[in-house]
Every structure is written in C-alpha cells, then in structure tokens.
Amino acid sequence: MSNDLEIVKCTNLKPKPEKDQIPFGRTFTDHMFIMDYETDKGWFEPRIIPYEPITLDPAAMIFHYGQTVFEGLKAYRSGDRILLFRPEKNFERLNRSSERLSIPPIDEERVMEYLKELVSLEKDWVPSTPGTSLYIRPYIIATEPNLSVAPSHTYKLMIILSPVGSYFSGGLTPVKISVEDKFTRAVKGGTGMAKTAGNYSSAYQAQAKAYKDGNADVLWLDGVEKRFIEEVGSMNIFFKINGEVVTPALNGSILQGITRMSVIELLKKWDIPVTERKVSIEELYQLSEKGLLEEAFGTGTAAVISPVGELNWQGKKIVINNHEIGELSQKLYDTITGIQTGKLEDRYEWTIAVK
Missing domain, CATH: 3.30.470.10 (Aminotransferase class 4, branched-chain amino acid transferase, N-terminal domain)
Incomplete structure (x- = not known):
C-alpha cells in the first residue's frame, strides 16, 4: 500500500x-x-x-x-x-x-x-x-x-x-447513427480534445432528436463547414473503404481515444492499411453508392467496438454491410476484449494486473 x-x-x-x-x-x-x-x-x-x-x-x-x-x-x-x-x-x-x-x-x-x-x-x-x-x-x-x-x-x-454491462442495449448488433448538421460539438481551439463536462451536456439536444428518430447516437461534423466527420457522441469512428481503414485525423477538436489508439496499432501490426485524414460525409455517401464502403465501427472504452449499420444524413440512408457486423469489426472486438479479459496473450503489454 x-x-x-x-x-x-x-x-x-x-x-x-x-x-x-x-x-x-x-x-x-x-x-x-x-x-x-x-x-x-x-x-x-x-x-x-x-x-x-x-x-x-x-x-x-x-x-x-x-x-x-x-x-x-x-x-x-x-x-x-x-x-x-x-x-x-x-x-x-x-x-x-x-x-x-x-x-x-x-x-x-x-x-x-x-x-x-x-x-x-x-x-x-x-x-x-x-x-x-x-x-x-x-x-x-x-x-x-x-x-x-x-x-x-x-x-x-x-x-x-x-x-x-453493455453500453448499447443491442451489444454487437450494428447501430443506427444520426449525422448531426445543425448543432456543433467542438471546434479547433476549443475544448473538443479535452474530456470535460460541457462537451457532453451540449450534445443532449442532438442526442434526444437522434433517439426520437430511432438512432442510437449522433455523428458530429466539423463546426466550420459542417462537412467533415469528427466523432460519435460516445466514440471515435472508423470506416473500411475498399480494403483500407480510414479514421478522422486528430485536429484539436477530436478526443484522442485510447481504444482508437489501440485499434490503429493493431491494424498496423496486421498489415491492414490505415489512414488518419479528413473524411467528408459527401465522400462517404458517394462511396456507399459505389459499394466501396465496406464497414463502419465506433471505438471507445464504454462499447469497445460498436459496429455501425446505418448513417442517417439529410433524409438519406447510408446502409453499411447490410446492417451486419463486418469481419474486421468482429476481429478487432474479439482481440481487444480477449486481451482485456486475459483470454488472449497480451503481446503488447497493454494490461496491468491488480493484486
């Protein structure tokens, strides 16, 4: 002691x-x-x-x-x-x-x-x-x-x-997410990169509307152009696009998630291409129309990996992998939770045992 x-x-x-x-x-x-x-x-x-x-x-x-x-x-x-x-x-x-x-x-x-x-x-x-x-x-x-x-x-x-227990009631069932283009969560230079109370209470109105419309959470766009994807209310977000995994780059208004960091490290170990860059909602919609948007998933402490089956944006539905969990999402979930619970060998020294 x-x-x-x-x-x-x-x-x-x-x-x-x-x-x-x-x-x-x-x-x-x-x-x-x-x-x-x-x-x-x-x-x-x-x-x-x-x-x-x-x-x-x-x-x-x-x-x-x-x-x-x-x-x-x-x-x-x-x-x-x-x-x-x-x-x-x-x-x-x-x-x-x-x-x-x-x-x-x-x-x-x-x-x-x-x-x-x-x-x-x-x-x-x-x-x-x-x-x-x-x-x-x-x-x-x-x-x-x-x-x-x-x-x-x-x-x-x-x-x-x-x-x-599970953060989302459906567990690993892919969730529906509402894309918010009215309210702003954070801007560069603000407190978006910090984990502070006001970031969350200011999201309540958008979340309430999302819940009313049958969505599990809100996907926030940037506060300036309302075009570029930032993060989900409770998670960072990833997209598998034509074999490559893409996630919004940390820009001063996005929280630096520990699960996000772990996913990026795992993907690199597995030789799966992963890129941190700007991703617009228009680009995602176009990729979906072309059949190139293969998976989407959120990452965070609460849900670990949460597959996303649908994005709702301005009356358009972006359906992902037919509302089913993707192979990569499942593998990431199994690997991270396996390490967390000791079922898999911790090759990365990510866990600390409490006596």
Missing part, C-alpha cells in the same frame, strides 16, 4: 447486482477515492473512504464555470486476476484535459497506485459475466467558493467505480 494513503473501510456493504441486471453507470461500489488540492500545498490527503455524498459550498466554482475534467476506463475479471487496460494512457489524457482547463496536473504514477489499491479493495465488485466489467471514473472538480471568472485555487480528485 502507498505509505501516504489512508483507507477507511465501509462497515455496511451493499448487495451486488444480479449478473443479468447490471445497467450502465447506475450502481456504485462501497468505496471511493478522494484527494484534495490547494495552491500552496499541491495535491494532498489521498484517502479511500466509504462511498458517500460530498459537501460543497454553493459558490464552488464547478457549479458556475464548469471547470472539471474526467476519464473513463475499466477493470476486467480474468479468472482470479483483475486487469486494467492501458490505464496509464487515461491518466496521461486526464493531465492533457487538465492543462486545457487550467487545472493543476496530477502525479500519474502516484495516482495509478491509489487506483490499484481502490480496485483491489473492491475486487469482488468486478463482474464475471461475458461483456461486463467494472467501470472506473476519475474526475477533478473546482471547489473554491469564488464567483470570479478565473481558475480555482482548490480542487478535488475523486475516483468512483461502477459495475457495468
């Missing part, structure tokens, strides 16, 4: 959810992690305590100016072991997001040790049913009671855990 970490164990343990009744992100474990920050002290008092509500001043700056960042990663059960998938990349990204939001950086290696202690304490909460995992949510909020429009001088870093 880390020498400076205080652990207060919960004495009134919660019942675990039934194996077939694990909704996404609604059930939380018995313990949580907290660490505080003050300008003259840095990050201090790391502690694991029973999961409980927190108290904040009504003037806490998080409520007024939205200075917050978060991450999402998972722990997987592999027999008697618990595995984390590339967690160091999540903490690297958390610090990149913090820099954009003027939040002080964390010591990534130190917080990694705290996370491992927390997951080890809650190992009985990691479900074993195929397709399930323990979702991990680290986040930082500004806590200074101050209405000045300036960065806070105090913060809280917290980590909470939630056993989860």
Whole structure:
C-alpha cells in the first residue's frame, strides 16, 4: 500500500447486482477515492473512504464555470486476476484535459497506485459475466467558493467505480447513427480534445432528436463547414473503404481515444492499411453508392467496438454491410476484449494486473 494513503473501510456493504441486471453507470461500489488540492500545498490527503455524498459550498466554482475534467476506463475479471487496460494512457489524457482547463496536473504514477489499491479493495465488485466489467471514473472538480471568472485555487480528485454491462442495449448488433448538421460539438481551439463536462451536456439536444428518430447516437461534423466527420457522441469512428481503414485525423477538436489508439496499432501490426485524414460525409455517401464502403465501427472504452449499420444524413440512408457486423469489426472486438479479459496473450503489454 502507498505509505501516504489512508483507507477507511465501509462497515455496511451493499448487495451486488444480479449478473443479468447490471445497467450502465447506475450502481456504485462501497468505496471511493478522494484527494484534495490547494495552491500552496499541491495535491494532498489521498484517502479511500466509504462511498458517500460530498459537501460543497454553493459558490464552488464547478457549479458556475464548469471547470472539471474526467476519464473513463475499466477493470476486467480474468479468472482470479483483475486487469486494467492501458490505464496509464487515461491518466496521461486526464493531465492533457487538465492543462486545457487550467487545472493543476496530477502525479500519474502516484495516482495509478491509489487506483490499484481502490480496485483491489473492491475486487469482488468486478463482474464475471461475458461483456461486463467494472467501470472506473476519475474526475477533478473546482471547489473554491469564488464567483470570479478565473481558475480555482482548490480542487478535488475523486475516483468512483461502477459495475457495468453493455453500453448499447443491442451489444454487437450494428447501430443506427444520426449525422448531426445543425448543432456543433467542438471546434479547433476549443475544448473538443479535452474530456470535460460541457462537451457532453451540449450534445443532449442532438442526442434526444437522434433517439426520437430511432438512432442510437449522433455523428458530429466539423463546426466550420459542417462537412467533415469528427466523432460519435460516445466514440471515435472508423470506416473500411475498399480494403483500407480510414479514421478522422486528430485536429484539436477530436478526443484522442485510447481504444482508437489501440485499434490503429493493431491494424498496423496486421498489415491492414490505415489512414488518419479528413473524411467528408459527401465522400462517404458517394462511396456507399459505389459499394466501396465496406464497414463502419465506433471505438471507445464504454462499447469497445460498436459496429455501425446505418448513417442517417439529410433524409438519406447510408446502409453499411447490410446492417451486419463486418469481419474486421468482429476481429478487432474479439482481440481487444480477449486481451482485456486475459483470454488472449497480451503481446503488447497493454494490461496491468491488480493484486
């Protein structure tokens, strides 16, 4: 155990959810992690305590100016072991997001040790049913009671855990996606490359319309020309075009996904051509009409690989692979989830075992 970490164990343990009744992100474990920050002290008092509500001043700056960042990663059960998938990349990204939001950086290696202690304490909460995992949510909020429009001088870093099932109710069934050409998610120079709260709540109207029209999510276009594909609300996006895999290039408004990174690395290992570039929705439509758009899939921590069977854009339906999962999408899903759960050899040293 880390020498400076205080652990207060919960004495009134919660019942675990039934194996077939694990909704996404609604059930939380018995313990949580907290660490505080003050300008003259840095990050201090790391502690694991029973999961409980927190108290904040009504003037806490998080409520007024939205200075917050978060991450999402998972722990997987592999027999008697618990595995984390590339967690160091999540903490690297958390610090990149913090820099954009003027939040002080964390010591990534130190917080990694705290996370491992927390997951080890809650190992009985990691479900074993195929397709399930323990979702991990680290986040930082500004806590200074101050209405000045300036960065806070105090913060809280917290980590909470939630056993989860599939993000999309249909599992690996290809989803329908609505192409959004009215609202804007992010622009270059904004906060699109950061994982921060406002990026998500500003998407709610578009998502509500997509759901009403029978779609599972929203595909965002660039905020300037409304032509170039960026990402899905909960995922990065890939297209298999005439044997080549194409994904929108990181441009300052697209989140740098860890699963996205892993997919690109796998494709290169498999000698499958993969290109990061601008992709317009008009190009996709034309490729589909010519029969060259072979597969589409989203990538992200929540869904891992989510095949896309249909894009709905300005009254046009872009049907992909006859609404069936593609061979490459399936292979990527099987490989990544196999590594995450220890069923496949981890040749890339992507997993970290929790004691």
